[in-house]
Amino acid sequence: MKQAQGTVFKYGSNVDTDVIIPARYLNTSDPAELAKYCLIDLDKTFVDRVKPGDIIVAEKNFGCGSSREHAPIALKAAGVSVVIAETFARIFYRNALNIGLPILECPEAVKGISDGDQVAVDFSTGIITNLTKNETYQAQPFPEFMQELINSGGLIKSISKK
């Protein structure tokens, strides 16, 4: 099963989809183009610093606001391998699963992980390992229905198979 490993970018609560990708850049839906402006209104340096595989850790209600799927698309295209948060806003949660951006709810990990830590995630077990601090945290597993959705490669692929 898939693993992720990278450097953590840590943010606070209520990171909204307007700061993940501001509407002024929504006159395109090209993932590479959207990735250039990812998180620009929250952290101007993110796009220059992020490397493929890196991980976002945030507090409560990540992805609140607009339903724009451009937000998880921009994060994925920027190279983010997984977002770990205490909670996610519900539309962002659906969208991330639907497009295949892994997300995990794990308050314990959010508490333990600091900005810049090296973190690895095992998606099959939900175990998050903090390599910098030598700690592990157990994320909540997905309900079976959603696991099937993820295993079949997202919503569109799960429908296309029928």
Added chain:
Amino acid sequence: MGMTMTQKILAAHAGLAQVKAGQLIKAKLDLVLGNDITTPVAVKEFNKIGVSEVFDKSKVAIVPDHFTPNKDIKAAEQCKFIREFAHDKEIENYFEVGEMGIEHALIPEKGLVVPGDVVIGADSHTCTYGALGAFSTGVGSTDMAAGMATGEAWFKVPSAIKFVLTGKPSKWVSGKDIILHIIGLIGVDGALYRSMEFVGDGIKHLSMDSRFTMANMAIEAGAKNGIFPVDELTLAYVKEHSTKEYTIYEADEDAEYDEVYHIDLSEIRPTVAFPHLPDNTRTIDNVGDIEIDQVVIGSCTNGRIEDIRMAAQILAGKKVKKGVRVIIFPATQKIYLQALKEGLIEQLVEAGAVFSTPTCGPCLGGHMGILAAGERCVATTNRNFVGRMGHPESEVYLASPAVAAASALTGKITNPEDIMD
């Protein structure tokens, strides 16, 4: 165990006698909606599914409202792309500039949603139609694509918070003040994943326009949906706008709620949400001196006829404060025409406001009123996030049309009670 109003609607659309919170279901959809930002992504996904037609040409609605009339070449290309899709798939409810309006004002006005419906829309404010006693919720583009192909969507059945509304709001308090008060009370994630069910005697004092405003902002508390019971006012609205068959659902007496809030509407003050979250609310009495550069009255939240009337009532025969830019957006062509017939546009323009064509425009920082660094706007819109209306160092204060119009006269956030009798 009894079901909430939302659970009953979902059970009926899933073909089940009973559902409970947390259960995953597949429900049949009465309408699938998208706009010019979300539909292009949905069309690309739809084309991967391998079906040639949408599930029902009368049950898909596409409304180019965000960056229209086309604000730049890229926006024009996106609109052209979805226009061609709508034409190719013979989508019956595609609304071009000239007949379009802001989707969440337009869809009820066109009679496309009635009580008991299940609606998904690739726009977070799709929850607006809960005002009509329908279950409606925002989703992303991929869900829209799947919905267009199959006529179904998966849902986790939500639990609910009940808001018992009693009393009559005072003269200058409307749905916007009530919902801002509630969001301030429970927080921007206070209803996360859950329904907000509004009940109580106080509802009879709330116009349909106020109810639309309140259901519209349920998402600002993180809710899956906001919903009102169906009463005489709802049915009068439905009769006026739709010929579709409707079903009235009521929550069971023994329905279970996570929390119950009792709210006396007569005690609610005009309320303002300060930057940069909708739950950062203060009553007008605690606002202090906040000077402003711009006033925006409009959007899917507050661009309906009652909102324009309220603005005109306060601004008629007066002049906006010199140096303050006042931009008013009716939400649909019909509302525009109504405002014209009632003489409201003349009053507003003579007061020094500009009156725009329907568009989402500045609400999401698209066009038609973008803020520079350091500028402040009082807006009747729904979000005041960092950079929402323009520069990341600009500020948006959310308020009712009455507060916004009063502020236009003084150049600072103002209580309408101080200006009017």
